[in-house]
Amino acid sequence: MPADDLVDTVNSAIELTVPAAAKMGVRALEVRRGFAATTVPSEGNGNHFGAIYAGVQFTVAEVLGGAITAASFDTSAFYPLVKSFDISFRAMARTDLRAQTSLSEDEIERISTEAAACGKADFVLEAVVTDAEGTTVATSRGVYQLRAFGR
Numbered sequence: 001m002p003a004d005d006l007v008d009t010v011n012s013a014i015e016l017t018v019p020a021a022a023k024m025g026v027r028a029l030e031v032r033r034g035f036a037a038t039t040v041p042s043e044g045n046g047n048h049f050g051a052i053y054a055g056v057q058f059t060v061a062e063v064l065g066g067a068i069t070a071a072s073f074d075t076s077a078f079y080p081l082v083k084s085f086d087i088s089f090r091a092m093a094r095t096d097l098r099a100q101t102s103l104s105e106d107e108i109e110r111i112s113t114e115a116a117a118c119g120k121a122d123f124v125l126e127a128v129v130t131d132a133e134g135t136t137v138a139t140s141r142g143v144y145q146l147r148a149f150g151r
Helices: 003-017 019-024 056-061 064-072 105-118
Strands: 027-032 035-040 078-089 098-100 121-131 136-147
Touching: 003 019, 003 027, 003 035, 003 064, 019 056, 019 105, 027 064, 035 056, 035 064, 056 064, 056 078, 056 098, 056 121, 056 136, 064 078, 064 105, 064 121, 105 121
Parallel strands: none
Antiparallel strands: 027 035, 035 098, 078 136, 098 121, 121 136
């Protein structure tokens, strides 16, 4: 699937499956095999002291699991779920944000093989969330699972 089509597919999926994220303005920017980047606007997502609310920062990073799955795995047979998620806030987030993550080709193959054989496979995504100036405002580590439908 062409990259622009994947971005559109992921954005449609966010709207349909995670309406709260869509209301925040979370959108896919880049989606390709082994890579995903998302964004969220600062406008409308502030907290009581003028920074972007922590839950918004969490969400822009967490949805990367679904985005990278759409580009890297057979979504007619498997779906992603998040098992655990840790985030560290590194700096004040006051502008639009970008989150990104990647998986190596070897890791994609391992996950695919294990999921095909066992009906599920765990994988880890480490993400970086940056502001408009490129400053890292948060880092995250999510444990996801690729799971076969019906399991």
